[in-house]
Amino acid sequence: MKNALLWIRRAAPLAALTGLLGLGPAPALALEVDETSLPRIAVEGEFFGTLDYTQHWAGTADGAPVGEDRTDFRPNTDDSSVTFTLDKPLYQGSRVGGVVLQLGLEEEAVVPRASAFFGGPRYRFQFGQMALRNTLVRFPTIRDDDLLPYTHVLNGSLGLAGSEGHLYGEAVVLDYYFRPAPWRLALWSQERAQTERDAASGDYVAAESARTNSAGLLLAYDVPEATRYEHRLRRLGVLVDGQRLERRDGETATQQAVVVGGVVGLNDYPEFPWELAFQVMQTGGLADRDASGAPLAAQSEDELAREAATAAVLGLHYAHRTNLQTRWRAGLTLAQKSFPDLDRASQWSVVPSFFKRVGNGVDLVAQAAYTAYAEGLSAILGRERTLAVQVGLTLELEGSFNDTVVDPGSILELEHGRLFRGF
């Protein structure tokens, strides 16, 4: 991922958020009877270190070559991050307030998430910089964004290369949990990153007057991790997203997207589980026009995010967990996307992945992603086929300090708590 500056600018509200929740030093409270106490500090992290070999084959358009064959080889630590969640139980009932701070470990320091939240057993209100609600299912690839064009509702306001602007944004989100039933309703308003052309250089730069430009809702059936083998249907959801986009004729229009997805257990055998994940995404497109009102088709990869499209992804995942200890995992993900308003524009990918556990949370990983583009897309992208091979190491970490917070989604609360009585 690139373009960290865009995100650093948005981390500034963090100090205000921490002060608002009383998590930072506050001299006015010095004479309170209660001493200040540390919040729970939960740490989660994912570190990726892969050697990436990528081969692009030139495309053709009407029989003429487009682009050129190209080979890339580079070490890749993109998407590595560590996330700190600081929260505290509040005076009233089982309510919790806190902040989330994620540090991205890129070539530069980035802050993709800096948000505050407040919640109770059935709801959570969150605001700040956070992961966009634009996908439903995680597929068994090394990185969550390895199949970004297929899996996420793309940001139509973005003219930058890289994926941060498709994954993160400023948002206000309300989640409501129908506990103990595993249903969740989420509503949000988001400010996706917006760019504009610099008049002098013609390059894309961050827009000066960014504004809330999208909203959506999600209804999801999501079985808690602890009870996943009790259910064959482990996740099912529908997500509706609307983005206000500016057409090149200066008018604004709404691009809608609908995502349906889920995860099904093919067996209920915890030692050797097979799972199937699926997701279908329908994007309405912007029907872009120029100043004269003539239809404008996408001319670049970024502009494909404003085209009508249908994407489908299917992922098969197997985990070899002898003695309930993961030894290795394997995944196969198939994806297809087509652009009905573009001539002969479609693409498909096949991605086999393999994870060999060599230590607690440490996996050796290998993945090959092969993508083929039909001629209509090949002309836009300048490539006909791509093979990306990644080999490396991943590390997951999870832990907490001063763990004083009751998790309303835990087994003790769901199965032995008071959620049945209502709040």
Added chain:
Amino acid sequence: MNKSRRSFFRTMAAGLLASGGVLLSRVAGAQQPGGAHGGHGAAMPAMPMAPMQPAPPAQPGAYAPGQGSMMFSQGHNMIGAYTEPPGAPPPDQVAYRKFRLRFQIAEHELLPGVRFKAFTFNGKVPGPVFRVNEGEWVQVEATNDTEEMHTIHWHGLDVPYTMDGVPMITQDPIHPGERFVYRFQARPAGTRFYHCHWGTPLHMSSALHGAFIVESDRDPIRQAFPYQRDYVLVLESFDLNFTRNEMNALLAGMKQVNRLMTQGRLTPQTHGFFRTLEEFSEAVESGAYIPPYAPGQAPARSWKANFFAINGGSYPAVREESKLRIRKGEWIRVRIVNGGMGSHHLHLHGHQFTHVAEDGNPLPQPKRLNTISVFPGKTQDLMIYGDNPGFWTFHDHMTFNATNNGIYPGGMVTLLSYEDLENPPYVPSISIIQ
């Protein structure tokens, strides 16, 4: 097992039959646990009593006496089993006094503002107090209402080894839904206790412990110190965050284990069971089994108690049964059980008490003290003589244990109060933070 112990088992039933008349008359006259016993004044939580349910049909794959652990039987499933282990006389040979205990997850309030979920006996913290007579035959049907496994160890009681409640040493753990029948003779007399011996750090420090009092008509302590009232104080220390996190992690893991068991697919290694050390070593060296305790494999768990209680109550929420009451010129007996994982050093203000028993056994030479140490697994019996009227604190002098989450006063504190104190110049009230 040595020869004399085997001989005891063989001859036990015959000997009991010979003394059956005496035994039956004792059982008939026995008090129900939970009530005042023989004029003793301390009111204890009532223990639910119910008729024993008939044994269900044998479960496929369930525990079979004499075969050793069923965990090594392929496709075994002990969920919902009914288990009557060997080692005690059958019910038609002796008259058992019958009790029921249920392993349950319950929410417990230590004091206003502090509630937590715990593994409990019968939903109580601590478990109910047993009061039986020495020599009585006791039957305890233990039912597991949780998704976790458990056992009951009768701490300080000389029971047949098959009733000792140590998983994989004397019995298989009691599985979810299983009913397991413990039968033994209550002996020797004294202050004993019981606790779960599976996952012991969590289960004991959660709340799976309780007092087991064996009375004797020939009790030398009663003869030396005539008393009418005795009190049972079960000392407890809790790390509520540890308890919550461990219970959540454990219950999540047990959902997988129980599912495998119902599928007939649970292997001994999945649950960490091996027949011998050699078998275990081979599994580790071959890489077939990754020991969960290996450095870097598991988070370094730590247990640091932040709440302390007597009989489930933290000061100022002192339970009625923990309030020591006395009159001038009266002897009272205090039985102290350390059912938790902390060490405690109880100090009584204004009195020199007599330390009369340790581990339930009378001391040959009682000692005059005002502070008594009660380490984990220990019981101590004190006699207090009413010779200094007033209101006197009885508290853990490991002073952090007399706090609530570090706020003094709290935790392990109770009072010795004189009932016949007329017009006291100062009466106690409550202080929450000092």
